[in-house]
Amino acid sequence: MSTQFRQIASPRLAQAVILTCTLVSLWLSAPLGATEPATSPAAPDATEAVKSTVGELIQVLDDESLKEPHRAAQRRQAIERIVVRRVSYEEMAKGALGAPWSQIDRQARREFVGLFIQLLRDTFAGRINEYTDEHVVYLGEQREDLFAEVKTRLKGQKVDTQVDFRLMLVAEDWLVYDVVIDGASIVSNYRAQFATIIRDVTYVGLVKKMKQNAVAVKFFEKSPPTHVRRRQP
Numbered sequence: 570m571s572t573q574f575r576q577i578a579s580p581r582l583a584q585a586v587i588l589t590c591t592l593v594s595l596w597l598s599a600p601l602g603a604t605e606p607a608t609s610p611a612a613p614d615a616t617e618a619v620k621s622t623v624g625e626l627i628q629v630l631d632d633e634s635l636k637e638p639h640r641a642a643q644r645r646q647a648i649e650r651i652v653v654r655r656v657s658y659e660e661m662a663k664g665a666l667g668a669p670w671s672q673i674d675r676q677a678r679r680e681f682v683g684l685f686i687q688l689l690r691d692t693f694a695g696r697i698n699e700y701t702d703e704h705v706v707y708l709g710e711q712r713e714d715l716f717a718e719v720k721t722r723l724k725g726q727k728v729d730t731q732v733d734f735r736l737m738l739v740a741e742d743w744l745v746y747d748v749v750i751d752g753a754s755i756v757s758n759y760r761a762q763f764a765t766i767i768r769d770v771t772y773v774g775l776v777k778k779m780k781q782n783a784v785a786v787k788f789f790e791k792s793p794p795t796h797v798r799r800r801q802p
Contacts, residue, residue, distance in 0.1 A: 615717035615736050616710045618743040622655040623705055657739065658686055660746035665759040669772050684779040685759075703728050717743065 626648060629635060635644040659678075662685040663670045670678065703725035711718045715738040723730045735747040747756040766775045 614710075615712065615743045616707055616719050618655070618736070619719045619721070619734050619745075620705075620707065622651060625651045655743075655745055657737065657744040657746050658682060660737065660744070661685070661689075661756055664747060664756040666763055667760050669767060673772070681776065681779075684776065684783060687783040688759075688779060705732075718749075 629644065629647045629651065632644075634640065635647065659682050662682045663678075665685060666681060670681075673681070703723050706722040706724060708720040708722060710720070717736045717738075719734045719736065721732050721734070723732050731749075731751050733749040734745050735749065736743040736745050747754055749755075763775055766778060770778075
């Protein structure tokens with residue numbers, strides 16, 4: 570299966586934390602105004618919020634019973650339930666689209682968020698099974714008003730990567746709106762790609778490409794596996 574959007578390199582646990590994106594139906598049933606920054610002075614600790622979510626994810630990823638092939642869907646659903654509580658996909662989509670976000674109406678925004686989630690899912694969701702023994706080292710937290718950045722280091726036998734989570738305070742809880750991996754922002758990466766496409770074929774053309782990509786992904790997922798017989802030496 571080919572995709573029309575470039576993929577960025579990303580460590581596995583960060584993918585699990587942010588980009589297990591089979592959440593279109595969840596998003597479409599939620600009000601788009603739900604991610605306005607909160608104004609409560611009683612802010613929880615952003616690092617503890619990240620630690621809690623990462624801990625829950627590792628517990629699922631390390632569950633041997635969920636690694637059985639016939640329980641793949643159950644494993645993914647368990648991860649989705651954790652991720653949806655910690656990530657603001659609307660803010661991610663808004664940041665990725667950039668200036669055109671203010672020029673489209675509510676219905677168009679809802680459509681774009683759904684397509685953006687599908688794009689993320691296409692790019693990252695299938696790689697969760699690659700998770701092995703990575704662990705997170707927490708390096709510190711920077712906070713400014715209702716925004717925070719939790720700096721971490723993802724380490725394992727084959728991984729040593731800086732992963733910084735950017736969060737905003739929403740209804741007295743911290744939600745991730747971007748992840749910076751070795752200095753590269755996921756949101757900025759997509760914003761650059763979207764800007765190029767919009768410049769060439771307008772916003773309507775971008776949406777068309779994203780829809781084509783989503784259809785290709787759904788067809789790929791519904792297609793039965795093809796068994797190829799190997800030639801005997």
